[in-house]
Amino acid sequence: MIPRHLQITIALLLLAVLLTGIILIKLEQHEKAKTQAAELAPVALTAESKPEHIRILVAYDDDQALRWRDTDSPMPQDRALRAEEVLRAVLAQYTQLPSPHPLSRAAEIKEVFLVGDNTLLVNTNAAFADNHPSGITPEELTITSLIETVSANVPGIERVKFLVEGKERETLAGHMDLASFYDIKMVHDMAREFE
Amino acid sequence: MRWTEKLKFATAIALLCCAIPVLRAHEQSWYQVRPSPATSPPATVSPSPAAPQNELFVLLDPSHGGDDKGAVLGNHVLEKDVTLAFARAVRKQLLDRGVASRLLRDGDITISLQRRAEAANDPHVALYVALHAGRRIPGMRLYTPVLSLTTRDPGSFLSWPAAQQVSLKRSESIAQQVAKELGKENLSASVLAAPLRPLSNIVAPAMAVEISPEQGGSGALLNSDSERTPASALAAAIAVSRNQWSLRQ
Known part of the structure; x- marks a missing residue:
C-alpha cells in the first residue's frame, strides 16, 4: 500500500507535468500566430x-x-x-x-x-x-x-x-x-x- | 494494483506528457532534412563511345533534351533538336580531322545539369563544349564561364561551384583562339562571358557555343557533309586549337 503522502506527491507531480505540457503547446501556438500576423501585415511603403x-x-x-x-x-x-x-x-x-x-x-x-x-x-x-x-x-x-x-x-x-x-x-x-x-x-x- | 506498478504507470504518463511538446517542436525540422526528389541521383548518362578508352577527347554536349526543350526558335523548331543535330555534325567533322570526340547525349533524353557536369569531369575529357541555339544571333557566340568572387575557393580542394577555377584562363584562351579561327573561315564569332550552368562545375577547359538556325537556314547549319558550314568551321577551329586543350591537367 502506498503511503498517502506519497500518493499526493505523485498526483501533484503528474498534474505539474500535464500543466507544463499544456502551457508549452499554448506558447507554441501563440508564437505561430504572432509570426503569421507579422508576415501578413502590410508594409507602410x-x-x-x-x-x-x-x-x-x-x-x-x-x-x-x-x-x-x-x-x-x-x-x-x-x-x-x-x-x-x-x-x-x-x-x-x-x-x-x-x-x-x-x-x-x-x-x-x-x-x-x-x-x-x-x-x-x-x-x-x-x-x-x-x-x-x-x-x-x-x-x-x-x-x-x-x-x-x-x-x-x-x-x-x-x-x-x-x-x-x-x-x-x-x-x-x-x-x-x-x-x-x-x-x-x-x-x-x-x-x-x-x- | 501494487504501489510499484502505480509508480511505473505514473512515470510512463509523465514521460509521454514531456515528449509531446518536444516532438511537436521538432516536427518541422524532420521534414526539412528529408532529401527532395529534385536532389536524388538522375538517370545514368553514357557519352557515345567513339574514342579509345585512354585517349583524351572533346566532349560535345547538345544542351537540353527530353523534357527540357530549351528555347523555341520559331516555326516549331526546338533548341534541343537543333543542338543535337549540330553536335552530330560537329562530331563527324572532328572525326574527319582526327580529333577524338564524344556526344554527351545522342538521343532525346533528359539529363540534369549536375549529371552533365559529372560526365564532363571524366579525366579523359580535354575540352567540354556545350552547344546552344538562339534567335537572331549574328554569326556564332562563344561563352566562357564566369565565376562569382564568392565561389572562388582559395583552398586545396575545389568546391563544386568553383570547379572551373583551375581551367578558367585556358577556357578563355581557347575560346579566343577558336573565335579567331572561325573568323578565318569567314564566320563572325564573338567571345562573351556568362554564368551558364554547368560550365562553372567542370574542371576541364569549357565553353558554350551558341548558334542560330536562322543563319543561312537550319539545313545549311546542320549539314555535316558540306565543306563550309558552321559545323565544319567550328570543328576546324577546335582542331587548330588542339595544342591548348590537349594538355593533361
Missing part, C-alpha cells in the same frame, strides 16, 4: 516614401541592348524596400504591353531581403521563371537589367541571389545560373557587353 528621380536599366530584344531610362517614383528610405521598388519598376517595363523585352504578365517580385549590409535576396514568383523566354541572351538581359538597376539605386549592394517562390533554382529558363550569387562587379562586365 508610402509613409516614408519620397518621390525621387531614379534610373533603371531596360533590356531591348530588338537590338539585344541595355539602355538607361529615367523615371520618377516614390522611394522608401529602407534599403531592402528601396531595392524592391526599383526591381518592380524594371519588371513593370517587361510585363506591360508594348514591352521592349516581354515577360509574362504574371511575373512578380514577391519580396526582397537584405542579408547583412551587402547581400540581397530577391524572391520572385513561379511565373517569373516558369514563363521566362528560354535562351542565353533573353535570360542574360533580364538578370543584368535587374541587378544593374539595384546597384545604381541602392548603394552598398555587392551581391545578389534570386529565389523562385522562396526556393533555389538551377537556372532561370535553362541557361543563366540562378543557384549562385551574382557579384555586382561581374554583372557590370556582363552589362558592358550589351552597351
Whole structure:
C-alpha cells in the first residue's frame, strides 16, 4: 500500500507535468500566430516614401541592348524596400504591353531581403521563371537589367541571389545560373557587353 | 494494483506528457532534412563511345533534351533538336580531322545539369563544349564561364561551384583562339562571358557555343557533309586549337 503522502506527491507531480505540457503547446501556438500576423501585415511603403528621380536599366530584344531610362517614383528610405521598388519598376517595363523585352504578365517580385549590409535576396514568383523566354541572351538581359538597376539605386549592394517562390533554382529558363550569387562587379562586365 | 506498478504507470504518463511538446517542436525540422526528389541521383548518362578508352577527347554536349526543350526558335523548331543535330555534325567533322570526340547525349533524353557536369569531369575529357541555339544571333557566340568572387575557393580542394577555377584562363584562351579561327573561315564569332550552368562545375577547359538556325537556314547549319558550314568551321577551329586543350591537367 502506498503511503498517502506519497500518493499526493505523485498526483501533484503528474498534474505539474500535464500543466507544463499544456502551457508549452499554448506558447507554441501563440508564437505561430504572432509570426503569421507579422508576415501578413502590410508594409507602410508610402509613409516614408519620397518621390525621387531614379534610373533603371531596360533590356531591348530588338537590338539585344541595355539602355538607361529615367523615371520618377516614390522611394522608401529602407534599403531592402528601396531595392524592391526599383526591381518592380524594371519588371513593370517587361510585363506591360508594348514591352521592349516581354515577360509574362504574371511575373512578380514577391519580396526582397537584405542579408547583412551587402547581400540581397530577391524572391520572385513561379511565373517569373516558369514563363521566362528560354535562351542565353533573353535570360542574360533580364538578370543584368535587374541587378544593374539595384546597384545604381541602392548603394552598398555587392551581391545578389534570386529565389523562385522562396526556393533555389538551377537556372532561370535553362541557361543563366540562378543557384549562385551574382557579384555586382561581374554583372557590370556582363552589362558592358550589351552597351 | 501494487504501489510499484502505480509508480511505473505514473512515470510512463509523465514521460509521454514531456515528449509531446518536444516532438511537436521538432516536427518541422524532420521534414526539412528529408532529401527532395529534385536532389536524388538522375538517370545514368553514357557519352557515345567513339574514342579509345585512354585517349583524351572533346566532349560535345547538345544542351537540353527530353523534357527540357530549351528555347523555341520559331516555326516549331526546338533548341534541343537543333543542338543535337549540330553536335552530330560537329562530331563527324572532328572525326574527319582526327580529333577524338564524344556526344554527351545522342538521343532525346533528359539529363540534369549536375549529371552533365559529372560526365564532363571524366579525366579523359580535354575540352567540354556545350552547344546552344538562339534567335537572331549574328554569326556564332562563344561563352566562357564566369565565376562569382564568392565561389572562388582559395583552398586545396575545389568546391563544386568553383570547379572551373583551375581551367578558367585556358577556357578563355581557347575560346579566343577558336573565335579567331572561325573568323578565318569567314564566320563572325564573338567571345562573351556568362554564368551558364554547368560550365562553372567542370574542371576541364569549357565553353558554350551558341548558334542560330536562322543563319543561312537550319539545313545549311546542320549539314555535316558540306565543306563550309558552321559545323565544319567550328570543328576546324577546335582542331587548330588542339595544342591548348590537349594538355593533361
